[in-house]
Amino acid sequence: MLCVLAALALSGIIQAPASAQFSSAPSVPFSERYRAQLHGGVSRAANAAITCVEQVVPGAPACPAAQRGAAGRNGDYRMFYTDIDDDPNTYNSTSAELRIPDGARVTYARLYWGGNLRVGEQKPHADNGRVLIAEPGGRYKVLRADSVVGHRVTDHDDAFTASADVTELVRWSRSGEWTVADINVAMGHSEAGAWGGWTLVAAWEHADAPLRDVVIQDGFRSTDGGEIRLDIGGLNAAPGADGRIGFVGYDGDRGSSGETLAVTADRRAPVLLSDDANPAGNVMNSTISELGVPVTSRTPAHHNTLGYDSDVMDLTPALTGGAERLSVGFGGGGYHLGAVFLQADVRG
DSSP: OOOHHHHOOOOOOTSSSOEEEEEEESOOOEEEEEEEEEEEEEEEEEEEEEEEEOOOOSOOOOHHHHHHOOOOOGEEEEEEBBBOOOTTTTTEEEEEEOOOTTTTTEEEEEEEEEEEEEESSSGGGGTTTEEEEEEOOOEEEEEEEESSSSEOSSSOOOOEEEEEEOOOHHHHHSSSEEEEEEOOOOOOSSSSSSOOEEEEEEEEOOSOOOOEEEEEEEEEEEETTTTEEEEEEEEOOTTOOEEEEEEESSOOOTTSSEEEEEEOOOOOOOOEOOOOOOOOOBBSOEEEETTEEEEOEESSSSSOOEEEEEEEEGGGGTTTTTOOOOEEEEEEEEEEEEEEEEEEOOOO
């Protein structure tokens, strides 16, 4: 079976056939996509698909300064696709490194992508469920969404998120630079601004790694100034356990206030998570970071991704007493949430 799947991947077919149709909904409840207790962990690669080209709003930082990390917002700029490849048939493409430990086996992998379809232009909804993906050293393959696509139209944006299982492709390809192209994202300028990007999440196992609970949840929810609360039960985290939590968010702005991530373990007091890249009151702040450090193993490696978040944060402060259940609250602002993933050491 693996040989058949590998042959399909090499031929450029790794999900549904071109005639397949996907369904969409304005809100998709979060549900568990993958769960395991294994000696292993979770790795992630991510990048934004669009960036600024020129300042539009007076007083905003210049575009190059924003890309280096200044507190510009996507609505401050005219935005244009990022396209790093030399393929004339793609209109946006970016890459990022996925690091899988040597000797590890990938147990599950999924690609998440999304964007705003209405900015200076209006992109067709029919293209939401399709992207191109290339493994390290490989050529583009068509990837199609294999579950409900979240798609929400409001007065200020036209937002979507989609995802697909890429386990076999990642298992055969392992570590290296991945490229994703033709995410359906609009360019131009609007008050809400252009945004879009992709995140590849991979769970893996290795005999030398600690025994951990690994959980991936996904859906499509919007805060609308309130809170998105997710429950993750069935854990066996030890007191003081090492843990990490990651998330994929859309249209979070740098310099906003009240965009928080609070984790409650077993009904204890909630713990506000923060780090050097994600302040406690502005967690959804257009960053791609790992434990407080901007991820630079990607092309391009802009520190301010102008509306796209894919962060991994330290969960340990919430696990001082261990945990069988976590209540995870994403608060404030007006952003969208597409995926949450975590790992936590289990009791010995």
